[in-house]
Amino acid sequence: MQYLPIAAVSSYSSNYLQARMMNMKKRIMSLALLLASVMGINAQETESPVGKFSVIPHVGVGISNWSNNELSFSGSEVLKSKYQAGFNGGVDVEYRATKEVAVSLGVNYARLGFKFPSYQAENENPDKSTTLEGYDNIHVNLDYIQVPLKVRAYITRNLSLTLGVQAGFLCGDGKWKMDYTQVTIRNEEVTAKETETLTNTWPTKKLDVSIPIGVSYEYMGVILSAQYNLGLTNVSNAPKEVDKSCKNKGFGVSVGYRFTL
Numbered sequence: 001m002q003y004l005p006i007a008a009v010s011s012y013s014s015n016y017l018q019a020r021m022m023n024m025k026k027r028i029m030s031l032a033l034l035l036a037s038v039m040g041i042n043a044q045e046t047e048s049p050v051g052k053f054s055v056i057p058h059v060g061v062g063i064s065n066w067s068n069n070e071l072s073f074s075g076s077e078v079l080k081s082k083y084q085a086g087f088n089g090g091v092d093v094e095y096r097a098t099k100e101v102a103v104s105l106g107v108n109y110a111r112l113g114f115k116f117p118s119y120q121a122e123n124e125n126p127d128k129s130t131t132l133e134g135y136d137n138i139h140v141n142l143d144y145i146q147v148p149l150k151v152r153a154y155i156t157r158n159l160s161l162t163l164g165v166q167a168g169f170l171c172g173d174g175k176w177k178m179d180y181t182q183v184t185i186r187n188e189e190v191t192a193k194e195t196e197t198l199t200n201t202w203p204t205k206k207l208d209v210s211i212p213i214g215v216s217y218e219y220m221g222v223i224l225s226a227q228y229n230l231g232l233t234n235v236s237n238a239p240k241e242v243d244k245s246c247k248n249k250g251f252g253v254s255v256g257y258r259f260t261l
Helices: 006-046
Strands: 053-066 070-073 077-080 084-096 101-116 119-124 130-154 159-170 174-186 189-202 207-219 222-231 248-257
Touching (some): 053 222, 084 130, 084 248, 159 222
Antiparallel strands (some): 053 084, 053 248, 070 077
């Protein structure tokens, strides 16, 4: 029986392992190239082709407020409105006119509105008792159906800027709501307490016209967007003696998906 020298066995094992590793690397490279080609084909299929229509459903969240908006208590204390969060969603139909430009028309639902900070008042009564009044969770909800007409300018294949004009139609009336608490104190003891939720309508015009300004990034049909709405028209329907022009303003983010027709 003949035996191979130890050096020969070691050399054979080393060459065998190197061959296996080279073969494994080739397989990994082939799989990576195949995966990249498939992803590239999918990206080309989901990209908006020139001369084609596409449908883009989308959902998102945003914050909104009215400019120059105030609420007064007892004619002295003045509260300024703050931004309030809300939901938005809808669908756009887009036409890719050229490689650089697309135009779209959409229909959206948006919950807009604003809120006010809490307020507390203290009154001394003739019977030497004290009445404390608290106003909390003061907010106004405005539900709109919006019709935006926008132009999309492609900066790169994936990145685009949007600009347009938008008409918003108020659904029903503006709804104002707050929590009211009244506490009566005499000799440092609570003698009466009343809590209730107050609701009423908020004077709001039915039509709102604004300019939507946005930026979007698209990859494989998924579109991430951020948009600012600049109000153009006075939406307050307060009495003329108030003499204040209030406009909607807001910022939102959304995610959508492109279906090419």
